Each structure stands twice: as C-alpha cells, then as structure tokens.
Amino acid sequence: MITRAKPQTAGTYPGKCCFRASLERDATFCDECGSPLQRCMATDECGGLLDAGGCCPVCVAPDLSLDAGSASSIRAGGSLALPLLVSNQSPVGRPLFVEAMWFKGGDGEMKKVDLTFQRLNPGTTSEVGLRTGVLETAGLHRFDVHLVVATRHLWREERYVFTAAIVIPVEPEDATEVVQNYNIQADAIGAGLTIYNPTRIQKEREQGIAKHAEPIRLTLRRADALDRALGHRGYPSGLAVTKSTALVWKGFDPRHVPMDGPIRNTTGVLEIGRASSAGEGGLNDVRLVISRNGQTDEERSVHISRRHFQLFIENDRLMLRVESQNGLLVNDIAHRRGKMVMISDGDVIKPLVREPGAVGVRVQFETQHDEVHRITLQRLLGPAGS
Amino acid sequence: MPSEPVVLSDPRMLAEFMRQSEFKAFFEKRFAVPPDYAALLFKNGQLIDAFKGGHFSVGGVVDKLKGIFGGSTHIGMMIADLKPFSVQTALKALSKDKIEIAGVATLELQVDPDKPSNILGMMHGVSRSGGDEETPGRKALSKADVLDRIRPHLSDRVFEAAIGRMNASEIRGATGLQDKVQADIMLEVQRIVGDLGLLVRAVSVEWAMNPAEIEDMERAEADRRQKALDHRLEIIKREIEREQDATEFSLKSQVDLAKLQNASEDELKMMALNSEITFLDARESAKRRQELEALGHEIKTLEIERKARFEDSLATATNTVDLLEIRKRQAGVERDIALIQQSQADQMRKSGAFTDLEITTAVQAQQAEHIARLQQIEIQGNEAEANLAIKLSGATTQNEISLLDAKARSKANEINAFKTMTPEQILAINAGLSSDVAQVLAEQARAKGSSSSETMQAMREMVEAATAAQIRSEAQAREMFKMGMDGAVGVAHGAGGKEGGAAPAVSGNSQASASTIECPKCSAVNLAKANFCKQCGHKLRT
Numbered sequence: 001m002i003t004r005a006k007p008q009t010a011g012t013y014p015g016k017c018c019f020r021a022s023l024e025r026d027a028t029f030c031d032e033c034g035s036p037l038q039r040c041m042a043t044d045e046c047g048g049l050l051d052a053g054g055c056c057p058v059c060v061a062p063d064l065s066l067d068a069g070s071a072s073s074i075r076a077g078g079s080l081a082l083p084l085l086v087s088n089q090s091p092v093g094r095p096l097f098v099e100a101m102w103f104k105g106g107d108g109e110m111k112k113v114d115l116t117f118q119r120l121n122p123g124t125t126s127e128v129g130l131r132t133g134v135l136e137t138a139g140l141h142r143f144d145v146h147l148v149v150a151t152r153h154l155w156r157e158e159r160y161v162f163t164a165a166i167v168i169p170v171e172p173e174d175a176t177e178v179v180q181n182y183n184i185q186a187d188a189i190g191a192g193l194t195i196y197n198p199t200r201i202q203k204e205r206e207q208g209i210a211k212h213a214e215p216i217r218l219t220l221r222r223a224d225a226l227d228r229a230l231g232h233r234g235y236p237s238g239l240a241v242t243k244s245t246a247l248v249w250k251g252f253d254p255r256h257v258p259m260d261g262p263i264r265n266t267t268g269v270l271e272i273g274r275a276s277s278a279g280e281g282g283l284n285d286v287r288l289v290i291s292r293n294g295q296t297d298e299e300r301s302v303h304i305s306r307r308h309f310q311l312f313i314e315n316d317r318l319m320l321r322v323e324s325q326n327g328l329l330v331n332d333i334a335h336r337r338g339k340m341v342m343i344s345d346g347d348v349i350k351p352l353v354r355e356p357g358a359v360g361v362r363v364q365f366e367t368q369h370d371e372v373h374r375i376t377l378q379r380l381l382g383p384a385g386s
Numbered sequence: 387m388p389s390e391p392v393v394l395s396d397p398r399m400l401a402e403f404m405r406q407s408e409f410k411a412f413f414e415k416r417f418a419v420p421p422d423y424a425a426l427l428f429k430n431g432q433l434i435d436a437f438k439g440g441h442f443s444v445g446g447v448v449d450k451l452k453g454i455f456g457g458s459t460h461i462g463m464m465i466a467d468l469k470p471f472s473v474q475t476a477l478k479a480l481s482k483d484k485i486e487i488a489g490v491a492t493l494e495l496q497v498d499p500d501k502p503s504n505i506l507g508m509m510h511g512v513s514r515s516g517g518d519e520e521t522p523g524r525k526a527l528s529k530a531d532v533l534d535r536i537r538p539h540l541s542d543r544v545f546e547a548a549i550g551r552m553n554a555s556e557i558r559g560a561t562g563l564q565d566k567v568q569a570d571i572m573l574e575v576q577r578i579v580g581d582l583g584l585l586v587r588a589v590s591v592e593w594a595m596n597p598a599e600i601e602d603m604e605r606a607e608a609d610r611r612q613k614a615l616d617h618r619l620e621i622i623k624r625e626i627e628r629e630q631d632a633t634e635f636s637l638k639s640q641v642d643l644a645k646l647q648n649a650s651e652d653e654l655k656m657m658a659l660n661s662e663i664t665f666l667d668a669r670e671s672a673k674r675r676q677e678l679e680a681l682g683h684e685i686k687t688l689e690i691e692r693k694a695r696f697e698d699s700l701a702t703a704t705n706t707v708d709l710l711e712i713r714k715r716q717a718g719v720e721r722d723i724a725l726i727q728q729s730q731a732d733q734m735r736k737s738g739a740f741t742d743l744e745i746t747t748a749v750q751a752q753q754a755e756h757i758a759r760l761q762q763i764e765i766q767g768n769e770a771e772a773n774l775a776i777k778l779s780g781a782t783t784q785n786e787i788s789l790l791d792a793k794a795r796s797k798a799n800e801i802n803a804f805k806t807m808t809p810e811q812i813l814a815i816n817a818g819l820s821s822d823v824a825q826v827l828a829e830q831a832r833a834k835g836s837s838s839s840e841t842m843q844a845m846r847e848m849v850e851a852a853t854a855a856q857i858r859s860e861a862q863a864r865e866m867f868k869m870g871m872d873g874a875v876g877v878a879h880g881a882g883g884k885e886g887g888a889a890p891a892v893s894g895n896s897q898a899s900a901s902t903i904e905c906p907k908c909s910a911v912n913l914a915k916a917n918f919c920k921q922c923g924h925k926l927r928t
Contacts, residue, residue, distance in 0.1 A: 019817050020849075023817060023850050027920035028922075029919060029923035031917060031918050032918070
C-alpha cells in the first residue's frame with residue numbers, strides 16, 4: 001500500500017506574525033507583514049485564521065484512514081474492499097458535517113458513496129466501505145476519494161472538498177504456480193491403478209493477501225478545482241469571491257461606509273441598515289439611508305429597517321441575508337426575512353419592497369482570471385420625491 | 387480333436403463379435419481363445435459369462451439333437467484383446483506466450499481385464515461391413531474408434547489448459563507438464579469411458595520444435611560459429627608467433643671461421659657494422675612476401691567477418707548488460723587484430739621483401755581503419771554513458787520526490803501534535819511560543835476564566851504579554867506569573883532570557899504613549915514597532 005502525500009503549497013500567509021496580531025480582537029491587518037487578517041467565521045470559538053485556501057485548519061480537520069486489516073495488494077482480476085474511517089480531529093470541539101463522498105476508480109468515473117452519517121462530533125469516527133471494481137490489469141492503480149465537509153456557525157456554512165489518493169499495486173495474474181502431485185490409490189474409484197491428482201497450490205493465495213495491522217492514514221489535500229466542479233464553492237460560471245476581495249463603496253456618505261477593502265470585522269459580516277454606522281458610534285457597518293447632498297430624507301428613510309440586510313462571503317460567493325421584517329428585492333424578486341441570496345455581478349438590491357425605485361445598491365464585479373478582485377457597491381437613488 | 391484358435395481378424399481391432407455361422411458345423415467344434423484375450427459368451431442374446439482365454443466347444447450332434455427337442459439356441463461370442471495398446475494423436479495448443487505448440491501424444495490404453503464385459507458399452511453403433519468378405523457385417527471395435535471417442539475431450543480440457551500455463555521455451559523436458567497431461571487425461575478418460583472398461587496406463591507427449599526453440603537453436607548455432615571464428619583467430623595468432631620464433635638466418639662472412647666462432651657478441655656487432663658479416667634470410671624473399679600477403683588478407687577477411695558479427699550481436703542485444711559485454715569483447719578483438727597487424731608489419735620489415743614505402747602505406751591504411759573502428763567503439767561507449775546518465779537523473783528525481791514526501795509527513799506530524807492540545811495551547815503556539823510555555827499559559831488562563839470565552843480572552847492577553855516579554859522556557863513563564871505580568875520583561879532576563887531583547891510591556895500604561903504611534907491615515911493607535919497599521923493596513927514604516 002502506498003499513500004501518496006503531496007504537501008500543500010505553503011504560502012506566506014498566515015504567518016506567525018499574523019496569529020500574534022490576530023490576538024487583538026480589533027486588529028484587521030497584521031501590523032508586521034501588513035496582510036489583512038482573515039478570521040474564521042467561528043473565531044470566537046476557535047480563534048483561528050483562515051489559510052490561503054480560505055479554510056480554518058482548527059475547525060476543519062477531517063481525517064481519513066484505511067482501516068486496519070484491509071488488503072493492500074491484489075492480483076489482476078480481483079477486486080478490493082476499502083474500509084475507510086472518517087474522523088473529526090478538530091481540537092476545539094467544533095463539529096464537522098460530511099456532506100458527500102465521491103469515489104473515483106481507475107475507469108475515471110466518479111461514484112457517489114452512500115453515507116449513513118452526516119454530523120461528526122469532535123474526536124468521533126465513522127466508517128465507510130468502498131469497493132474497487134474488478135482490476136483487470138496489473139500495475140499501480142490509483143483511486144481517489146473526495147470528501148465534501150462543511151463547518152457551520154450560526155446560519156453560516158463553509159464547504160470544502162478534500163481528496164486523498166490510494167494507490168494499490170496489482171500483481172500480475174501469472175503466479176508461479178507450484179504444481180504438486182498427490183498420489184492416490186485409485187482403488188477407491190475402481191480403476192485398479194495409481195493415478196495422479198494434480199493439485200495446484202498457489203502459495204501466495206494460501207499465505208493470504210498482504211494486509212496491514214494498523215490503520216493507514218491517508219493524506220487529505222484540499223481540492224480547489226473540485227470545490228468548483230462539484231458546485232460547493234464559487235459561482236456556477238467558475239468565478240470566486242474570496243475573503244480578500246475588496247469592496248468599494250460608491251454613492252454613499254463616506255462616514256457611513258467602512259474603508260474600501262476586504263471585509264475586515266471579526267465576524268466577516270457587514271451589517272447594513274438605517275441605524276448609525278460604526279464610524280458614527282453605531283453598530284452597523286454600513287448606513288443606508290435616502291439622502292441627497294448630505295441631507296437625509298427622514299420621511300422616506302424610515303422605511304428602511306435599522307438593520308436591513310447583511311452581506312458576507314460564504315463558499316467563495318457574495319451572500320446576502322435579509323434581516324428586515326419587510327423583506328427586500330434582489331433583481332425585482334422579493335425575499336422575506338431570513339432568506340439567503342447569492343449576489344452575482346450586475347444584481348441590484350432594492351431594500352424597499354413597496355417603493356423599489358427609491359433606493360438601491362448595484363453590485364458590480366471586477367475580475368482577474370477566475371477570481372473577483374473588486375466588488376463595487378453603488379447606492380442608487382430614485383428621483384427626489386418619487 | 388484340435389482346437390481352432392480364435393483371434394481378432396485384424397491387429398488394429400480391439401474387440402469383435404464372431405458370427406454364428408462360424409460356430410455351425412455338423413460335428414462338435416472346439417475353439418481356443420488365447421489367455422490374453424477376453425471371450426464373452428452370449429446365448430440367446432444374453433451374456434452368459436466372460437473368460438480370460440479358454441476352450442469352447444459348440445455344435446455337433448448333441449447340439450443338433452438338443453435343437454430338435456428343445457428348440458434352437460443362438461450362440462454368440464465376442465473376443466477382446468486384453469493387451470495394452472498404444473494410440474497416438476496429434477495435438478496443437480497455444481503456450482502462455484502465445485506460441486503455437488504442436489506435438490504427438492501417445493496414450494497407452496487397455497481394456498480393463500477385471501471387467502472385460504464392460505467393453506460392450508463401447509461397441510454401440512459400431513459395425514463394419516468393409517471389404518473383407520470373410521467377415522461381412524461383423525461387429526467390431528477398432529483401436530482408432532477408441533481414440534476417436536476420447537480425442538475431442540482432450541484438446542481443450544487437457545492440452546490447451548496445461549500448455550497455456552507455460553512459456554514455449556519451458557515446455558521441452560518439463561516432466562511436471564508431462565505428469566499433469568497424463569494425470570488430466572487419466573481423469574478425463576476415467577470420466578468418459580471409465581465404466582466402459584477402458585483404462586489409461588500412461589500418456590506421454592512428444593513436442594515438435596516450436597518457434598521459440600528454433601530461435602534458441604539458431605542463437606546457439608550462431609554462438610558456436612562465433613567460437614569457431616575465435617578459434618581460427620587464435621590459430622592465426624599462434625602461426626604468426628611461430629613464424630617470428632622460427633625465422634632462420636644465416637651468416638655470410640669473409641672472416642675466418644675460427645675467429646668468427648670465438649668472437650664475442652660485441653665483436654660480432656662490430657663486424658656487422660663494418661660489413662664484415664651480413665645476415666641472410668634462409669628463405670626466399672618472394673615466397674615470404676607471398677605468404678605474408680596471404681596472411682594479411684586472411685587477417686583482413688577475419689576482421690571484416692568479425693565486425694559484421696559484432697554489428698549483428700549489437701543489433702539483437704536485448705539489454706544493456708549484453709550490450710556492454712559485446713562491446714568489451716569487440717574492443718578486445720580489435721586490440722588483438724591491431725597486435726596481429728603490428729606483428730605482420732614487423733614481419734614485412736624483417737623479411738625485406740617489401741619496400742619501406744609499401745610497408746608505410748600498408749601500416750598507415752591499417753592504422754586509419756583501426757582508428758575509425760576505435761572511434762566507433764568510443765561513440766558506442768558514449769551512448770552507454772548517456773543511458774547511464776538518464777538512469778542517474780531518474781534516481782535524483784526519485785530522491786526529490788522522497789524529500790517532498792518527508793516534508794509532507796512532517797507537516798502531518800505537526801497537525802497531529804495539535805490534536806492533543808487545547809485551543810488555548812494552539813493559540814499560544816500559533817503566536818510563536820514554545821509548547822512548554824503554552825502549557826503554563828493555558829493552565830493560568832483556565833484558572834482565571836470561568837467560561838470558555840473568558841478563558842480564551844485571558845489567554846489572548848497572556849500570550850500577548852508573554853510574546854512581548856520574550857518568554858521562552860517553562861521556568862520563565864512560571865516566574866512571570868509569580869511576579870505578575872507587568873514585570874515580565876525583567877523576569878525574562880532574570881530567568882536566563884537573552885540580552886538585548888528588551889521589549890516594552892504592553893500592559894504598562896505609563897509607557898504606552900511612548901511606545902505607540904498614530905496611523906496617519908485612520909488615526910488608529912498602533913505599537914511603535916508596527917510596520918503596518920492594524921486597522922487599515924497603511925504602511926507605517928518606509
């Protein structure tokens with residue numbers, strides 16, 4: 001049995017300095033290397049920073065092993081059972097949700113594995129049984145196991161696809177068979193002669209197939225391409241909004257919006273509504289009101305809830321969660337409170353359902369390759385008094 | 387009364403019925419069946435008895451009378467040969483390496499002497515009327531019929547199955563295979579006609595030459611030829627050596643014989659210099675010239691022949707080891723030939739039958755050819771080296787891969803190490819503190835905090851303090867808590883910390899203003915040592 005380990009590309013972020021800087025709750029940048037601090041959504045529980053792939057290694061620590069006693073080599077023409085153990089190694093007591101498992105054999109076809117469990121509490125282990133098909137040809141056969149796991153915090157969920165490769169050597173069929181002749185007195189069958197009964201002894205078979213006594217740990221790697229291919233992260237078009245994507249606010253009062261740049265608060269959620277913004281000593285991140293030339297139209301602005309909606313980045317997508325009792329419109333489709341909507345390029349958020357033209361926020365993406373590097377949020381105001 | 391012997395009408399027959407007409411006679415008739423035959427007697431269609439040899443007496447007056455009173459009786463007899471007999475059948479099968487194997491299988495069969503009557507089962511439907519007028523319509527079983535009966539069962543079940551397991555080159559002389567074929571045929575025949583009274587005593591297969599063997603044979607033949615050539619070369623070498631050893635010369639001198647006999651070596655040399663004596667070769671120059679030319683020609687032919695054979699070997703060499711071996715031999719032979727040529731040139735010179743110019747030209751030509759060949763050998767050597775270099779670089783790549791593996795493993799170990807730690811410890815270790823210090827801090831934090839969030843908050847503060855104070859060992863950490871966190875800087879030094887690592891204690895308010903800086907962009911207060919603003923990321927130092 002060969003497990004193939006490939007180290008993840010070690011980026012400079014997050015460095016030790018970043019962890020040290022993140023100890024200060026209000027810090028949004030590392031004061032030593034200047035990197036924006038991307039905190040885990042459950043940072044209150046885990047205190048972790050996201051790695052370069054957007055994954056919190058403290059919360060998301062799945063472990064995949066090949067159970068002890070499973071066969072690790074086989075002859076051509078046979079098939080193998082692969083008993084796997086999936087466990088949650090999170091050291092901070094965060095549960096892990098196994099959403100799906102895929103098995104890709106030598107034929108290149110991905111087969112979904114039926115799972116009997118979803119929630120994995122920290123330190124617990126569940127078992128999954130896989131079977132290879134008939135392995136016709138000798139040589140090294142590689143099997144890939146893709147594990148889709150999710151970590152949840154409040155209403156938010158981040159999904160990641162991990163992959164592990166199992167390489168199984170398949171021996172050629174041509175075993176050097178030992179032909180051993182047993183002499184049998186053939187009186188028993190009435191022939192009156194001595195006949196030979198050739199019995200083939202396949203030594204290797206009798207000795208049993210090579211097994212291993214302890215579980216073999218399989219190295220799980222993040223599979224970012226599969227994240228997108230399986231539709232767990234990013235947009236269907238292949239675009240991804242990462243935690244480092246900069247938000248640019250246009251058409252807002254500069255005092256009402258945070259500085260342009262990535263979402264930097266501890267929770268990673270921007271609160272948007274009528275109530276005062278942080279800059280003015282309030283709790284909102286963005287203050288959204290109907291105003292012209294610095295003058296707030298209080299009469300009309302009152303229809304905007306104090307906290308109307310939230311914007312955050314989840315699974316490499318820009319997401320909106322409706323907080324207002326009255327709901328809101330995204331591209332003229334109404335969404336009620338608690339609903340989560342994926343925001344795409346060109347979408348217009350209209351907070352007032354009854355007066356959609358009064359105020360809106362247009363979202364525009366600027367992309368580099370398949371990554372959105374800037375999102376412009378422009379406040380749109382309808383004609384005065386309309 | 388003499389007995390009439392009853393035997394099979396043809397040696398190819400195995401068993402046959404005697405017609406009743408043969409028994410009919412006015413007088414009693416006696417028949418003798420030899421002891422190596424089984425005789426089966428039938429009366430009115432019923433098998434009465436079976437004998438191994440014996441005498442029978444049938445017919446005659448008594449029988450006739452019996453016939454008159456008691457009705458007629460039908461007597462029949464079948465005789466079967468009990469001696470073992472052999473039949474041969476051709477076989478053809480594919481070996482494991484997909485080479486067609488042909489052969490002849492010889493089966494030693496016998497009618498079961500204990501149950502000869504069972505042979506009746508094989509007579510079914512076999513009747514011959516043939517051209518033999520004496521036995522018209524006689525029912526018989528020939529040995530060929532037996533073979534026809536069992537042959538179809540053997541081709542795939544036995545021959546293909548057995549031969550398909552072995553490579554063509556391993557089949558000849560494999561007694562294991564012979565045993566297997568024999569045993570399988572015995573089983574098959576037992577299965578098909580065992581209860582019909584037929585036994586297999588032995589089976590052997592003679593193999594025809596298969597293509598793999600023919601190839602081997604040709605190779606061996608080529609080797610033999612090669613050896614013969616080597617041998618000839620050796621003989622020629624010796625001839626030349628002999629030639630050198632046996633060259634005769636005579637002295638022609640005008641000097642007194644007695645003086646000559648008494649002269650020392652040096653004196654003789656002096657005489658030769660003064661042309662008082664001259665050396666005369668005993669042979670005739672022309673003859674020697676002819677001989678040497680013939681020899682030269684032979685050497686050349688041999689060389690060309692050997693070169694062609696080496697090229698052939700090189701082309702058919704299957705692996706590098708063979709290749710190197712061949713090249714080594716080639717180089718050796720080239721050297722031998724060069725030596726021979728050199729001696730020949732010496733001979734030419736010595737003989738005096740060639741002019742200097744001729745010798746020089748011949749030697750130059752030989753040298754030119756020789757150098758060309760040496761170059762070729764060198765080129766081939768370079769090729770072999772290049773192959774080796776490719777293998778070596780393969781090994782380097784392997785090495786790099788294992789290095790990467792090792793790195794991955796160490797990373798995995800690091801992650802594993804986290805498993806046993808508490809979140810507080812991880813926090814501390816991530817912030818660059820040692821695991822011992824992390825443990826002490828975690829203990830303290832748990833002691834201070836009542837809920838997990840409080841613990842984490844306390845931990846954060848402590849980690850910050852410990853980092854600033856450059857706490858590096860467990861002793862320093864414990865000392866820090868003993869003295870209170872504010873005095874941590876001094877503790878670090880007192881407990882053996884490095885000098886010059888003085889950093890401000892963050893919790894000391896009095897020092898705060900001196901050790902902080904305001905961000906020009908967002909006005910956030912940062913530590914003076916900060917490179918970037920913790921609030922807006924603005925670069926504070928250039």
